[in-house]
Amino acid sequence: xxxxxxxxxxxxxxxxxxxxxxxxxxxxxxxxxxxxxxxxxxxxxxxxxxxxxxxxxxxxxxxxxxxxxxxxxxxxxxxxxxxxxxxxxxxxxxxxxxxxxxxxxxxxxxxxxxxxxxxxxxxxxxxxxxxxxxxxxxxxxxxxxxxxxxxxxxxxxxxxxxxxxxxxxxxxxxxxxxxxxxxxxxxxxxxxxxxxxxxxxxxxxxxxxxxxxxxxxxxxxxxxxxxxxxxxxxxxxxxxxxxxxxxxxxxxxxxxxxxxxxxxxxxxxxxxxxxxxx
Amino acid sequence: xxxxxxxxxxxxxxxxxxxxxxxxxxxxxxxxxxxxxxxxxxxxxxxxxxxxxxxxxxxxxxxxxxxxxxxxxxxxxxxxxxxxxxxxxxxxxxxxxxxxxxxxxxxxxxxxxxxx
Numbered sequence: 001x002x003x004x005x006x007x008x009x010x011x012x013x014x015x016x017x018x019x020x021x022x023x024x025x026x027x028x029x030x031x032x033x034x035x036x037x038x039x040x041x042x043x044x045x046x047x048x049x050x051x052x053x054x055x056x057x058x059x060x061x062x063x064x065x066x067x068x069x070x071x072x073x074x075x076x077x078x079x080x081x082x083x084x085x086x087x088x089x090x091x092x093x094x095x096x097x098x099x100x101x102x103x104x105x106x107x108x109x110x111x112x113x114x115x116x117x118x119x120x121x122x123x124x125x126x127x128x129x130x131x132x133x134x135x136x137x138x139x140x141x142x143x144x145x146x147x148x149x150x151x152x153x154x155x156x157x158x159x160x161x162x163x164x165x166x167x168x169x170x171x172x173x174x175x176x177x178x179x180x181x182x183x184x185x186x187x188x189x190x191x192x193x194x195x196x197x198x199x200x201x202x203x204x205x206x207x208x209x210x211x212x213x214x215x216x217x218x219x220x221x222x223x224x225x226x227x228x229x230x231x232x233x234x235x236x237x238x239x240x241x242x243x244x245x246x247x248x249x250x251x252x253x254x255x256x257x258x259x260x261x262x263x264x265x266x267x268x269x270x271x272x273x274x275x276x277x278x
Numbered sequence: 279x280x281x282x283x284x285x286x287x288x289x290x291x292x293x294x295x296x297x298x299x300x301x302x303x304x305x306x307x308x309x310x311x312x313x314x315x316x317x318x319x320x321x322x323x324x325x326x327x328x329x330x331x332x333x334x335x336x337x338x339x340x341x342x343x344x345x346x347x348x349x350x351x352x353x354x355x356x357x358x359x360x361x362x363x364x365x366x367x368x369x370x371x372x373x374x375x376x377x378x379x380x381x382x383x384x385x386x387x388x389x390x391x392x393x394x
């Protein structure tokens with residue numbers, strides 16, 4: 001295969017990845033990594049570098065639109081980024097000391113269960129106690145619903161923060177999967193509305209990924225010839241995805257999200273068993 | 279400065295960063311495809327050659343242009359965090375300035391430690 005054909009295929013795949021990634025808040029790595037490694041025979045290290053580029057491109061490309069429309073919650077994002085970035089650094093340190101394969105299999109199983117959970121709206125009791133910490137940190141906000149602004153409180157701030165540390169650590173250890181944990185923690189634990197959860201995750205994953213970018217660049221995982229079609233494709237896809245989110249039904253978005261993380265879970269289990277992650 | 283304005287400026291900042299990175303990568307990409315589009319692809323084997331900022335000189339012309347665009351892309355979220363710090367300072371929000379500073383410190387440590 002010559003470079004021209006290869007770049008064309010990677011561009012198309014990446015566009016799909018950017019589209020799904022921006023709608024689900026997961027970034028594009030879920031699609032990019034397996035297609036590159038399994039279908040196109042790219043080395044795992046280069047695929048990880050390409051996946052990182054795809055996450056940053058999806059995040060920044062779609063976040064511009066989500067911020068303008070008022071979906072992403074920047075305070076929730078900034079506050080939780082403390083946990084995810086510190087977690088990511090801790091994860092990178094632990095990489096040599098932890099049996100990554102076993103961890104990938106365990107996390108894959110957790111993700112499969114989360115995919116099931118994510119299908120349904122978490123129970124929000126009418127009289128539920130708002131977390132006083134959320135008020136103090138000004139996390140409670142509103143987002144544009146079909147009939148004007150919908151306000152929402154944020155619950156269980158400390159538990160959410162702790163889970164975000166875990167999400168960051170896993171992303172440092174395994175390279176992928178941080179977006180999934182972020183959306184699940186915000187949606188199921190902190191009871192933040194689904195569209196706000198996915199767009200805020202989308203807003204955050206760029207920063208978490210940038211924290212690992214130095215290491216990836218330093219080790220030469222990011223190679224220009226491969227990153228070029230990935231970045232351009234993902235950007236095109238994420239801009240299209242961002243346009244669709246506004247009008248999309250939450251139920252449909254939940255189904256897409258659940259399907260994508262189920263695939264991600266199986267990828268992780270496969271990688272853990274086959275020893276692809278080192 | 280209100281949160282709404284902060285969001286709008288942040289959105290614009292991200293759009294500009296992404297547009298700039300995309301144009302540079304696109305330019306480099308066209309050049310790259312024009313010069314080596316017909317050569318066979320080989321990403322099967324990983325060649326662990328460390329590449330930092332200084333590596334731009336060791337890459338071929340089109341690859342160096344693409345790499346420059348990728349660096350702009352990676353810098354975009356970092357610039358967003360730096361701008362958040364300014365924004366929260368203008369809002370006189372000490373708590374969020376501290377939160378943003380922690381994030382920025384971790385980012386600088388993490389990106390910096392890869393080079394040194």
